[in-house]
Amino acid sequence: MRKRSLLKKFVAAAATAAVLIGAMGTTAAASGYGGTGDTKGSITVHKYSKVTQATGTNPTGEAISDTAGLGTPLSGAGYTLYKLTMPTLTSGQVLTDVYTSSISGDSGTVTITLAGGGTVQATAAKVAGQSYTDATGTVVFGTGSTLDQGYYLLVESTVPAGYTADDPTIISLPLTNAAGTGYVYDVHVYPKNVSSIPITKTLDDTSQTYAVGDDIGFTIDAAFQNDEAAPNTVNSIDDLKAGSNYGVMRVTDTLVGSLVYDSSTVHYLTETNKKILLTPVADYTLTTTGSKYVWELTNTGIDKIINNEATEGKGVTLEINIQATVQISDEALTNQASSFVKKANATTDPINPPPITPPVVVPTGEVVVNKTMSDNTALAGAQFALATNEAATSFLLVDGTTVDNITSLAKLQAEIATRKAAGNPLKEIVVATTVVKGTQGYAVFSGLPYDKTAGTTYRLVEVAAPSGYQLKEAAVNADLPNGFDDGKLATVTATIKNYRTDEVDPDNPKFSLPLTGGTGTLLFTIIGLLIMAATVIVYIHSKKKTNA
Numbered sequence: 381m382r383k384r385s386l387l388k389k390f391v392a393a394a395a396t397a398a399v400l401i402g403a404m405g406t407t408a409a410a411s412g413y414g415g416t417g418d419t420k421g422s423i424t425v426h427k428y429s430k431v432t433q434a435t436g437t438n439p440t441g442e443a444i445s446d447t448a449g450l451g452t453p454l455s456g457a458g459y460t461l462y463k464l465t466m467p468t469l470t471s472g473q474v475l476t477d478v479y480t481s482s483i484s485g486d487s488g489t490v491t492i493t494l495a496g497g498g499t500v501q502a503t504a505a506k507v508a509g510q511s512y513t514d515a516t517g518t519v520v521f522g523t524g525s526t527l528d529q530g531y532y533l534l535v536e537s538t539v540p541a542g543y544t545a546d547d548p549t550i551i552s553l554p555l556t557n558a559a560g561t562g563y564v565y566d567v568h569v570y571p572k573n574v575s576s577i578p579i580t581k582t583l584d585d586t587s588q589t590y591a592v593g594d595d596i597g598f599t600i601d602a603a604f605q606n607d608e609a610a611p612n613t614v615n616s617i618d619d620l621k622a623g624s625n626y627g628v629m630r631v632t633d634t635l636v637g638s639l640v641y642d643s644s645t646v647h648y649l650t651e652t653n654k655k656i657l658l659t660p661v662a663d664y665t666l667t668t669t670g671s672k673y674v675w676e677l678t679n680t681g682i683d684k685i686i687n688n689e690a691t692e693g694k695g696v697t698l699e700i701n702i703q704a705t706v707q708i709s710d711e712a713l714t715n716q717a718s719s720f721v722k723k724a725n726a727t728t729d730p731i732n733p734p735p736i737t738p739p740v741v742v743p744t745g746e747v748v749v750n751k752t753m754s755d756n757t758a759l760a761g762a763q764f765a766l767a768t769n770e771a772a773t774s775f776l777l778v779d780g781t782t783v784d785n786i787t788s789l790a791k792l793q794a795e796i797a798t799r800k801a802a803g804n805p806l807k808e809i810v811v812a813t814t815v816v817k818g819t820q821g822y823a824v825f826s827g828l829p830y831d832k833t834a835g836t837t838y839r840l841v842e843v844a845a846p847s848g849y850q851l852k853e854a855a856v857n858a859d860l861p862n863g864f865d866d867g868k869l870a871t872v873t874a875t876i877k878n879y880r881t882d883e884v885d886p887d888n889p890k891f892s893l894p895l896t897g898g899t900g901t902l903l904f905t906i907i908g909l910l911i912m913a914a915t916v917i918v919y920i921h922s923k924k925k926t927n928a
Contacts, residue, residue, distance in 0.1 A: 421553045421565030422522035423461065423532060427454045427513040428570065441555035441567035453517030458538025460511075461521045462504040464490060464531040464550065469500065481533065481548055490533060490550070502531070510537050525566060529553055534569065540607075546571045578603040578697070581633070581717045581737040587867045589743045590706045590713075591829045592780030596639070596742065600700040601649070602631050602719040607735070612726045617695045620682050622724035629677040631700055633717040636671070638709035638744070638827045644702045646675055648685050652693035658684070675700055706744065706827045708778050710812035713742040713826045745828030746871040747838050747858045751814040751821030753849075754879050759821040761846035762814045762878060765792060766825045767839040772855035775841075779806040780829065789853075793843060811843060828860070830870045835862040840874055849878040850885055 426447070462483065481490045486506040491499050507527070511519045521527065532551045539545045549571065554563035584597035604617040614620065620627035635641055644666065646658045658664055663681030667674045677685075677698070685695040706713070718736040722729060751762045767786075768774050774782040775792065783799075786792045792809075799808045812823035830836050839855040856874050864870035879885040 419529070419554075419563075419565055420522070420525045421527050421529070421567060422520060422525050423527065423534065423551060423553065424518065424520045424566065424568045425459055425513065425534070426568060426570050427457045427517040427519070440558045441551075441564040441569070442558060443568045444570065453513075453515070454540060455513050455515050455517060456538070456540045457513045457517075457519075457536060458510045459513075459519060459521075460506060460535050460537045461508040462488075462533040462535065463507045463528075464502045464504055464533055466502050466531055467500045481535075483533075483535070504533050507532075512538070527553060529565075534571075536571065578605070579631075579717065579719045579735045579737055581715075581740050583740055583742060584701075586743075589745065589830060589832070589864065589866055589868065589870055590827070591745055592706055592708050592827045594706045595642070596704050596706055598633075598702045598704070598740065600631060600633060600702070600717045600737070601697045602629075602700075602717075602735075603697050604629060604695060604721065606721040606723070606730055608723070608726075608730050612723050612728070612730070614721045614723045617682070617685050619723050620677075620721075621686060625724045626679045626682055627724040627726065628720060628722040629682070629698060630720040631675045631698060631717060632672060632720070633700070633702065634672045634715060635704060636709065636713060636715050637711040638706055638713040638742075639671075639704040639715070640707055641668075641671075641673060642703040642705055644673070644675070644700055647699045647701075648695040649697045649699055650688075650693035651696050654692050655699070656685075656688065656692060656695075673702075706742075707806070708776055708780055708810045708825065708827045710810060710823065710825060712746070712824050713744050714739045716740065741869065743867050743869045744826055745830030745836065745860055746869060747825045747828060747840065747860070748871060748873040749812065749814060749821070749823040749840060750873055750875040751823065752875065752877050754877055754883055756877075758816045758819055759846060759849070759878055760814050760816045762821065762823070762842060762849075762876075763844040764812050764814075764823060764840050765796065765809055765843050766812075766828075766858070767841055767855060768837065770837060770839065772839040772841050775809050776825070776828075777806070778808050778810055780827075781807075783809065789841070789843075789851075792841065796843065828870075830860050830864065831862070832864055832866070832870070833862055836860040838872075840876070842876070845878055849880055850883075852876055852878060852885075854887065 424443075426444075428447075481504070482488050483504055488504045490502045490504055492502065493499050508521050511521065513519045530553060532553060533548055534551055535548045536545045549569065551567060551569060553567055554565045555567055556562075557564050579600070579602045581598055581600045584599060588594075590596055604614065604620065606612075606614040608614070614627065620629060646660070646664050647655045648658060649655055658677075658681055660666065662678065663684055664675055664677050667676075675698075688695070716737050716739050718734045720730065720734050747766060749762075749764055751759045753759050766776050768776060768782055773786050774784045775786055775795075776782055777799075783795060786795060796809045796811060810825060812825055814821040814823040816822070825838075828836070828838070836859065838858040838860065840858045841855050842852040845851040856876055858872055858874045860870050860872050877885075
């Protein structure tokens with residue numbers, strides 16, 4: 381079957397060689413894979429459970445120190461490693477990331493598509509039998525750096541229950557390091573599995589672009605299933621009751637700051653496509669903690685669904701319809717839902733990560749800040765407010781109204797503090813603070829009104845700069861241009877630099893004060909004065925000699 385693999389970079393040995401199979405095709409001029417001498421290496425698999433398929437290595441094959449965003453480590457995934465013998469490629473051939481594999485037992489072939497048409501074939505030979513990820517989600521091939529340099533095919537040959545397999549991945553050993561100064565021989569890969577248990581969250585109306593004050597609806601559908609191993613597997617609603625004992629069916633949804641919960645209704649859907657309303661309190665409970673909303677079936681609700689099977693058909697999913705209102709926020713308007721299903725008589729909670737929906741992105745008006753240092757490095761800790769006019773005197777509140785006649789930065793800062801102290805969140809000025817996100821010093825204003833015909837005027841005003849950096853005094857243009865389609869995210873990104881207090885901002889040049897306790901410009905001043913004094917002394921002395 382034809383598969384699209386997230387193939388990693390193949391590094392060529394000679395100066396004429398190029399990276400093989402990336403997001404864009406590259407020219408393959410040699411069959412080398414980089415590296416020096418006979419240095420051997422290893423391939424370490426770090427297996428995670430994730431809501432969306434994102435199989436592949438770290439771009440350089442180096443270990444990722446911060447794995448918090450990768451998901452939950454997943455044990456019991458079996459992998460088999462094959463060594464590839466690549467064909468001789470002619471100059472100008474460009475390989476894509478599309479290929480098919482045909483492997484039976486210990487060997488097989490891999491057919492890789494060339495850009496512009498045509499294919500090339502590599503042969504695959506097993507070098508390591510199936511090995512399983514441990515409790516940390518890790519398995520190592522070539523422990524102690526015993527793998528030869530070359531190309532390898534990593535195949536997930538055993539998939540944990542309740543998950544879908546990730547595509548086979550071709551890996552080059554070694555890979556170029558992040559700095560581009562050498563090679564990584566102990567390569568780390570981070571494949572992820574997607575839970576196969578059905579849970580979805582969808583936007584009810586995808587035809588409009590939402591703004592502050594708009595009503596918005598979501599639908600969550602969660603199956604009466606889990607992916608636990610026997611005897612704790614839940615295959616249907618019937619597994620949630622055993623005699624007088626009951627299991628658990630729970631759905632959790634966390635609404636981001638841009639969304640204010642209004643109401644919800646809960647139904648269950650049957651295998652005969654009937655939709656049956658459940659009664660709050662009696663059939664299910666709703667509990668809230670901050671912006672987290674949790675719906676859980678009661679024993680009465682489980683009984684109702686099971687007892688109705690004869691007349692209505694077996695219940696297959698729990699459906700939750702949520703109504704919310706959009707407001708201005710400093711969070712991107714995306715969110716996810718998850719389910720927790722525990723079998724009746726199960727002695728322990730489910731050990732596998734709960735299935736989670738892919739992020740639902742709500743189309744809205746959005747201004748993104750990319751805050752950097754003078755060398756373009758991401759900078760955290762800068763605070764911004766958003767003005768709605770060119771003069772930057774009217775500033776957005778959370779409820780979408782504005783506070784006007786803010787004629788100075790000091791007045792804006794005082795207004796922010798006063799409104800925050802008043803304790804009415806809807807009447808606060810929206811302030812977004814940058815955080816490091818990838819290569820960005822990222823902050824966002826979402827839920828913004830947007831005129832698709834005329835565009836919409838916005839100005840970013842820096843309220844506070846990070847410690848040790850100059851404040852950006854001028855308001856920055858962040859207009860949303862016209863032309864975004866209905867149902868699409870209307871977004872603009874403004875890149876803003878901060879200069880250190882000992883640097884000169886070319887947009888606002890000033891003399892920099894020396895650092896406290898440092899020599900700063902004082903040293904140069906003293907040297908200049910000494911040179912001038914010495915010149916005067918030499919001049920006077922020479923005059924005296926001339927007159928003598």
